[in-house]
Amino acid sequence: MSELYESRKSGGLLFRLRLLQLFAEVFGSELEQAVSNYETSDAKERLRMYLRETPQTSCWRWVFNELAQVTRCTSRHLGRIFQDVVGMSFREKRDEIRLARARELLATSKSKVVEVALESGYKSLSLFNLMFTRRFGTSPGRWRQKHANNGESENNRNKKIQQFAVCRK
Numbered sequence: 001m002s003e004l005y006e007s008r009k010s011g012g013l014l015f016r017l018r019l020l021q022l023f024a025e026v027f028g029s030e031l032e033q034a035v036s037n038y039e040t041s042d043a044k045e046r047l048r049m050y051l052r053e054t055p056q057t058s059c060w061r062w063v064f065n066e067l068a069q070v071t072r073c074t075s076r077h078l079g080r081i082f083q084d085v086v087g088m089s090f091r092e093k094r095d096e097i098r099l100a101r102a103r104e105l106l107a108t109s110k111s112k113v114v115e116v117a118l119e120s121g122y123k124s125l126s127l128f129n130l131m132f133t134r135r136f137g138t139s140p141g142r143w144r145q146k147h148a149n150n151g152e153s154e155n156n157r158n159k160k161i162q163q164f165a166v167c168r169k
Contacts, residue, residue, distance in 0.1 A: 043073040044081045051085070060098045060121045064090050098122065099135050106144045113140045 050070055067090070068078045082090045102120040105111060111119070117128035117140075132140045 043071050043077060044085060046071045046073075047078070047081055047085055056097070060094065060101050062090070062094050094121075095131060095135075099132060102128070102132060102140065103136075103143070106140055107147050113144075116140065 047067075050067070064078070065075065067082075068075045071078060071081075073081070079090065082093075086093050088096075098121045102116050102122075105116045105119060106113075109116070113129075114125050117125050120128065122128035122131070129139060132143070136143055138146070
């Protein structure tokens with residue numbers, strides 16, 4: 001270390017090479033381990049690692065070609081291994097995640113249906129309505145009304161039970 005400190009005065013390439021050598025000696029084994037953990041030769045394992053590390057809340061934004069780049073495999077190969085690892089196609093999984101997000105937004109927010117569609121990753125309201133209706137058997141607006149009515153009727157039922165209990169005392 002003292003030699004390195006003294007050689008800094010001369011600067012230049014020799015100093016930088018010695019500094020790089022010291023860095024490699026100190027951190028080399030840790031860097032190799034980190035790289036070997038991430039750099040697996042198996043595309044399936046890279047996909048599994050990516051799916052484990054990616055929060056479910058951000059998965060609705062997935063783009064197939066970007067996922068192929070992340071897993072370092074061709075689109076065709078990714079399609080096969082995604083089906084094998086997840087049990088459904090990429091499109092089916094992404095749509096499932098988007099529709100679950102849409103249902104959550106419909107149940108918890110007062111946003112317009114078009115806003116829910118956009119916030120769920122759909123660029124077209126008509127496509128969103130079609131996909132939602134296919135999956136849940138009702139339109140997003142009707143699903144929201146039904147869900148809101150169930151919540152209100154349960155609240156009314158609880159109020160009636162409380163009133164009945166007060167009357168009996």
